[in-house]
Amino acid sequence: MEYKWMIREKADESVVQALSKDINVNPTLANMLANRGVHNFQLAKEFFRPDLDKLHDPFLMKDMDRAVERLQQAITNREKILVYGDYDVDGTTSVALMYGFLNRFYSRLEFYIPDRYKEGYGISERGVRYAAENGFTLIVSLDCGIKAIQKVALGKELGVDFIICDHHTPGDELPAAAAILDPKRKDCAYPYKELSGCGVGFKLIQAFSMVNNLEMAEVMSYLDLLAISIAADIVPITGENRILAYYGLERLNNNPRPGIKALMIKSNIEKEMGIGDIVFKIGPRINASGRLEHAKASVELLLSKNLDDAMQRAELVDTVNAARKNFDENITKEAISMIEEMEMVREMKSTVLFKEDWHKGVIGIVASRCIEKYYRPTIILTESNNKATGSARSVYDFDIYEAIAECSDLLEQFGGHKYAAGLTMSVDKVMAFQAKFEEVVSSRITDIHMKPVLEIDDEILLDQINYKFYNILKQMAPFGPGNPEPIFTVSQVYAEEVRILKDKHLRFNVVQDGQVTKPVCIAFGMADKSVYPDEIIYKMLNRKMRFDLAFEIRENTFRNNSSLQLYVKDIKFD
Structure with missing residues (x-):
């Protein structure tokens, strides 16, 4: 597939120069930061040093006081509570977060995930009737419910209240729930609008803990689940989400819960895990049970208390994921x-x-x-x-x-x-x-x-690629929507030592006139890629034809030796 290259416009030169001087980075990095909304020293400090104390007050969210009051009432009166969530990654992590938190001090609760095939997406009539028939008087719905007007009305008829925690765009009419938490409500003044469904659930347990003087460290222990939801649901990793994802990844890499540790083992993740590992390895496995069987298995995995139990559950999820790939x-x-x-x-x-x-x-x-x-x-x-x-x-x-x-x-x-x-x-x-x-x-x-766009941060020279440059790039993580992984270009280069790896990938050194640095490039899946009829990239590289290269900079470690490599995104020949 041919990409349209779109190089970002240069930020205001005076801003770039001032930022470059204030935080001691080169103009290329200062320009990248300015294009990401980082315009001065204070914003740079907040960007590079995310701070949990900068999280917004959850009570800025419309209906948060009502939600906490209704949840507190249910616990005080020993009502049965049903934690209800969708069957995707955001839904299952939301349920694991809310159920796991409440279950530490309250036992009259269950969780419920709708069957994809029998009930479909969101709040189902079957789910509402299940709650009523089994004595539940409060449903806390997560990652769904904002458009469930008829189902919430049915619940009201049957004596079941709703607290809705959602992040999808509401319709013109809102359900008649006890409380509706959704930052995308037109009447909600919450400062950050792009929380995941799990993020909205997180704000509820944060608010509940503040009112009840519970340890905030307990609330923060669920950031690993929240980071997975942010990555898998492809919400912007900006503002509050950046803080939550940053500390969630830190927890995932240092102290993951047993269920996630088991998934990391099954996914062969041995290095520090990033957003990409969640999107391509962890997320699909959590999703798999809901796609082919029932997502309850994924929630049970995420709630596992020990690694032995988690490994057994992860084996089942992994088997289902393999079947999913076949379908x-x-x-x-x-x-x-x-x-x-x-x-x-x-x-x-x-x-x-x-x-x-x-x-x-x-x-x-x-x-x-x-x-x-x-x-x-x-x-x-x-x-x-x-x-x-x-x-x-x-x-x-x-x-x-x-x-x-x-x-x-x-x-x-x-x-x-x-x-x-x-x-x-x-x-x-x-x-x-x-x-x-x-x-x-x-x-x-x-x-x-009509053509996929490759958004490029800047054109650079090969000699700019060194560990000082890379280490600052690395501190810009976590990357994702709103803060994409940096992509650069170099112009009028040619290749040396071109090799084919595993019959489908290319490995070569890239050379630029006047530059000393000749980094190794890895081009996945490009060994037989055609540029023109009867012309494949491999042959053109071997003929030392000139080209422009778009790439990400990565660190490769082999036998305890580390070096910087360029991961090729696209090649355009003269």
Whole structure:
């Protein structure tokens, strides 16, 4: 896939020069920081030294006082409490956090995760009736509930109150819950709007602990779960999320709970874990049980009290994850074949595919895989409970949630974010939805959306790449949305000592005229990549053709020897 390179505009020169002098970094680093909103010494101090004391007062969140009061009332009156969460990583970590915290001092509670296939996403009628029939009078919902108007009303009829902890965009009407915690409420003045669902749950236990004079160290012990939710749910790692992710990663790397330690062992994570390890190794394993079986297994794993028990549970989750990969690969092949076989579909600005027997648990992954090949907004639908239900994924800067909302007259339910959403409709509405969604996307999408964008921080010289430079870059972590891992370019370079690794990767030294440094480059999956018809990168590098290189800087350690390497993102030949 060909990338469009977008080099960030230079920040204000006076700001860059002042910042460079004040914090003693070179102008390249000062420019990167300024482009991330770090404009002066004080902001740089806060950026490089995240401080838990800078977390916002949880009572700034609308309804927090009501939520704490209702939770306190339930505990005082010995009511049964049901902790209810969605089946994805954000939902299961939220449930593990809330249940784990309350269970330390209160026993009349259970947790509940809806069955993806029998109940679907969010608050279900079955879940509400389960609560009522089993004597629960309070449901604390996490990562869901903001649009559950009818289900919350049903709960009220059956004597079940709700405290809703959500982070999704509300509709025009809010449920009639005892309390609704959602920083995206229009009437909520909470200073930071991008918390994960688990983050909203964290603010509730923080507020409850403040009122009841509980040890704040106990609250902070759940930051490992919160860091996993932040990474896996792809929320911005800015502001408060940056502080929470920073200390959550610190806990993950120094004192992980048994369930997470077991997942790290299963994932072969032996070095310091970062956001990428969560996204690509830990998150998929937690997600797997909810995709193919029941997410209860993931919550039980996260709540494990010892490593032996956790390892047994992690083995089960790992087995399910392996099966998930198999489903993912097979359905992706089917989906791509469907697109290839229909010229009209190939020429569209969007992809909407439906097949009644596709596995509901992996259609979101399949949507992402299709975008890797056909870069456009994509929705994959399957049949579940006699309805067409689907997952949507988007492309750079295109709001797929808004596009789906334009088709709401054809839908029974939908929800999500700018880049990912879920939706449900009658099976007989699928064709009409395909047509209308294509019409909406075609009217909104522009050229900038149609090609994957590689956002580049700056062009540098090879001699700038040294450990002093790298060590400052490393302190800018954790990286993620809002604070992406730095990508640089070098121009008019050529390659030496080009080798193919494991039949699919490239390893070479990059050389720039007038520069002494000749770093090793690793280009994953590029050994047989074509640039022009009948021209593969490997041959062009061997001919010492000039090219521009986009890359990340990483540290490689082999046999106790460390060196800096360039991880190639893209190559553009003259």
